[in-house]
Amino acid sequence: MSRTALRICPLCEATCGLTLTIDDGRVTGARGDRDDVFSKGFICPKGAAFGAVDSDPDRLRTPLVRVDGELREATWEEAFDAVAAGIRPVVERYGPHAVGVVLGNPNVHTMAGALYPPLLIAGLGTRSLFTASTLDQMPKHVSSGLLFGDANLIPVPDLDRTDHLLLIGANPLESNGSLCTAPDFPGRLRALKARGGTLTVVDPRRTRTARLADRHLAVRPGTDALLLAAMAHTLFDEDLVDLGGCAPYVDGLDELGAALRDFTPEAVSGACDVDAETVRALARELAAAPTAAVYGRIGSCTVPHGTLASWLVDVLNVLTGNLDRPGGALFPQAATDRTPRPAGPGRGFALGRWHSRVRRHPEAKGELPMSALAEEIDTPTDEGEPVRALVAVAANPVLSAPDGDRLDKALGSLDFMVSVDPYLNETSRHADVVLPPPPPAQSPHHDFAFNTLAVRNQVRYTRPAVPLEPGRMAETEILARLVLAATGMHGADPAAVDDLVVGRTLGKAAGDPHSPVHGRDPKELAALLGGGSGPERRLDMMLRLGPYGDGFGAEPGGLTLEKLLAHPHGIDLGPLRPRLPQPLKTRSGKVELLPAPIAADLPRLRAALADRPGGLVLVGRRHLRSNNSWMHNVPALTGGSNRCTLHVHPDDAGRLGVRDGQPVRVRGAGGEVTAPAEVTDAVRPGVVSLPHGWGHDRPGTRTRHAATDPGVNVNQLLDGSLLDPLSGNAVLNGVPVEVAPVAEAVTETSGALT
Numbered sequence: 126m127s128r129t130a131l132r133i134c135p136l137c138e139a140t141c142g143l144t145l146t147i148d149d150g151r152v153t154g155a156r157g158d159r160d161d162v163f164s165k166g167f168i169c170p171k172g173a174a175f176g177a178v179d180s181d182p183d184r185l186r187t188p189l190v191r192v193d194g195e196l197r198e199a200t201w202e203e204a205f206d207a208v209a210a211g212i213r214p215v216v217e218r219y220g221p222h223a224v225g226v227v228l229g230n231p232n233v234h235t236m237a238g239a240l241y242p243p244l245l246i247a248g249l250g251t252r253s254l255f256t257a258s259t260l261d262q263m264p265k266h267v268s269s270g271l272l273f274g275d276a277n278l279i280p281v282p283d284l285d286r287t288d289h290l291l292l293i294g295a296n297p298l299e300s301n302g303s304l305c306t307a308p309d310f311p312g313r314l315r316a317l318k319a320r321g322g323t324l325t326v327v328d329p330r331r332t333r334t335a336r337l338a339d340r341h342l343a344v345r346p347g348t349d350a351l352l353l354a355a356m357a358h359t360l361f362d363e364d365l366v367d368l369g370g371c372a373p374y375v376d377g378l379d380e381l382g383a384a385l386r387d388f389t390p391e392a393v394s395g396a397c398d399v400d401a402e403t404v405r406a407l408a409r410e411l412a413a414a415p416t417a418a419v420y421g422r423i424g425s426c427t428v429p430h431g432t433l434a435s436w437l438v439d440v441l442n443v444l445t446g447n448l449d450r451p452g453g454a455l456f457p458q459a460a461t462d463r464t465p466r467p468a469g470p471g472r473g474f475a476l477g478r479w480h481s482r483v484r485r486h487p488e489a490k491g492e493l494p495m496s497a498l499a500e501e502i503d504t505p506t507d508e509g510e511p512v513r514a515l516v517a518v519a520a521n522p523v524l525s526a527p528d529g530d531r532l533d534k535a536l537g538s539l540d541f542m543v544s545v546d547p548y549l550n551e552t553s554r555h556a557d558v559v560l561p562p563p564p565p566a567q568s569p570h571h572d573f574a575f576n577t578l579a580v581r582n583q584v585r586y587t588r589p590a591v592p593l594e595p596g597r598m599a600e601t602e603i604l605a606r607l608v609l610a611a612t613g614m615h616g617a618d619p620a621a622v623d624d625l626v627v628g629r630t631l632g633k634a635a636g637d638p639h640s641p642v643h644g645r646d647p648k649e650l651a652a653l654l655g656g657g658s659g660p661e662r663r664l665d666m667m668l669r670l671g672p673y674g675d676g677f678g679a680e681p682g683g684l685t686l687e688k689l690l691a692h693p694h695g696i697d698l699g700p701l702r703p704r705l706p707q708p709l710k711t712r713s714g715k716v717e718l719l720p721a722p723i724a725a726d727l728p729r730l731r732a733a734l735a736d737r738p739g740g741l742v743l744v745g746r747r748h749l750r751s752n753n754s755w756m757h758n759v760p761a762l763t764g765g766s767n768r769c770t771l772h773v774h775p776d777d778a779g780r781l782g783v784r785d786g787q788p789v790r791v792r793g794a795g796g797e798v799t800a801p802a803e804v805t806d807a808v809r810p811g812v813v814s815l816p817h818g819w820g821h822d823r824p825g826t827r828t829r830h831a832a833t834d835p836g837v838n839v840n841q842l843l844d845g846s847l848l849d850p851l852s853g854n855a856v857l858n859g860v861p862v863e864v865a866p867v868a869e870a871v872t873e874t875s876g877a878l879t
């Protein structure tokens with residue numbers, strides 16, 4: 126029998142509401158939910174293929190356990206027995222840091238991924254944490270931590286009200302947004318133009334987003350921080366600085382002006398390959414617009430000065446009075462945010478509280494660089510133990526981290542590895558135990574993380590669209606059991622994990638004078654929680670304690686899970702509102718414009734003024750029907766224009782003797798790959814582009830469709846040595862490479878490689 130069910134789409138950061146068609150327990154169709162309070166019916170090709178993603182026949186259905194060197198199907202009990210038996214001896218013999226935890230970005234797209242990994246890390250007590258953040262967004266966390274005192278306090282552009290939007294290294298017409306949750310991002314950009322606003326795009330590629338812009342600046346890759354510094358310099362130089370309403374909450378303005386004195390438009394022009402007058406024009410336009418927002422994304426993060434570029438994005442928002450005002454860049458307020466505390470000094474944000482063992486990389490936000498994972502496993506030192514066991518949750522670093530070949534070998538040398546993954550992929554094939562979560566239609570959904578980045582405050586929750594298939598285990602239970610097995614409590618009731626969190630959180634809230642439940646009995650509060658499962662009870666608790674919550678009766682009419690369930694298309698909580706100074710957690714209680722670690726990194730940026738790269742550099746690219754390595758096994762989402770080709774500008778192709786479609790060899794510091802050339806003027810001369818997430822040709826995987834057109838792993842061109850030093854983020858863009866037609870001598874040489 127056919128029916129419909131609602132499901133928030135987990136396939137990218139836009140979080141669109143979907144209406145699924147269900148036939149005989151299977152998802153057979155998906156369309157945009159017109160009544161969804163946030164996405165209002167928008168859907169992209171990935172969401173439309175939700176059914177195909179959900180029912181991919183290569184998804185694992187049962188756990189796998191390695192026996193005599195081979196992965197074999199096993200029961201859940203056998204699998205968790207094996208996890209406990211594999212991890213605990215490593216902890217007991219070598220200490221907690223010998224167990225690494227790797228979290229891939231799909232974690233942020235599931236409820237389980239938000240609720241349980243923090244307990245796993247805390248329970249293990251390990252400092253060996255590696256996540257996808259150091260492959261794409263850690264610079265933004267670090268700059269927010271330093272500016273605002275909270276690494277997760279990230280302002281987003283007020284897309285629906287701004288008059289002027291400056292996008293740097295972002296291509297939302299393909300990505301649908303990142304670190305900025307906005308269903309129908311393309312439609313919002315078109316609406317900006319329709320209401321007379323202006324769109325400027327800075328990108329070395331003429332992307333679909335760039336084609337929509339009023340002005341497209343094809344800057345040299347990796348020089349965004351210089352460009353932004355010169356824009357800020359111009360604002361000071363031409364007396365255009367106007368902090369607007371946030372002036373009382375800003376510290377360090379004079380020091381900032383002095384620190385940027387050398388970054389004149391003329392000084393950056395050569396390195397950025399942008400003339401000085403254009404730089405000035407960008408700054409003047411920003412200052413003159415009634416409201417404006419600067420937004421930088423992956424192209425500006427995954428470069429040697431990623432943290433400085435991310436910092437300068439918000440510096441420009443501050444200097445033009447656009448931080449924290451409607452039409453500018455604002456801080457969202459999610460329904461599950463903590464109870465707002467009164468404004469005032471906070472604890473601040475610290476970097477480098479510990480360091481990686483081999484190359485002494487500082488931690489950032491409790492994480493070590495993913496680029497360092499292989500060496501932390503395969504390189505002995507006198508300083509502590511290598512990583513000997515690994516817990517990978519929804520992570521495929523063999524494809525997503527630099528130098529996958531080295532990591533591939535390193536994973537093979539571990540004493541023990543467990544992967545929570547629906548596929549036997551390039552990484553999980555090394556695991557001793559694979560724990561497969563159910564397909565998304567069988568899981569509940571709430572976006573804990575993305576709502577903190579959403580361009581409109583709203584809250585939505587969808588229960589599983591179809592029941593769990595026989596033999597499946599809910600992802601929340603898998604992760605709860607994993608926490609227990611890894612932390613010495615194997616066999617305990619997984620509900621105890623949720624009960625523990627509920628007890629602790631309510632106990633803390635009851636003791637907090639600013640909480641609506643101050644002074645109440647935590648047990649009495651716990652008894653009031655609704656929901657049909659531990660995760661739902663936790664969601665109810667967070668909603669009720671949150672900024673819109675009912676405070677367990679203190680705010681009648683406030684949010685509860687029960688109320689949310691009565692609104693299946695979500696509840697709109699209104700446009701973003703100014704919030705300063707309340708969310709600031711810096712030690713001064715203000716926006717600290719020139720934090721010490723940033724000031725200490727500026728000489729490195731000053732040195733880059735002299736850079737004039739002569740050879741080819743590589744940048745990545747995103748396709749609308751793809752998201753990292755996740756969806757290459759779905760026929761509906763591959764083929765056509767979604768191919769792993771090397772974009773080469775016609776001038777470079779002519780010089781190198783490369784024809785369209787011809788295989789070309791690309792060589793970088795970490796290795797070489799061969800891919801078909803696609804000659805196109807969508808990249809600027811001197812730049813070539815390969816998409817990431819490809820390279821599905823390793824033995825022992827079980828992704829049959831992906832293997833038919835595997836593509837190549839762009840990250841194999843990297844050796845893991847290039848990092849943004851403040852954040853530990855891998856440098857993935859603006860990387861020197863050599864390119865030559867196959868069977869011909871290498872003809873293009875970059876100075877950095879010789």
Ligand code: SF4
Pocket residue numbers: 134135136137138139140141167168169170171172173301308309
């Ligand atoms: S834009 Fe993202 S969230 Fe929306 S339907 Fe497409 S993949 Fe899903």
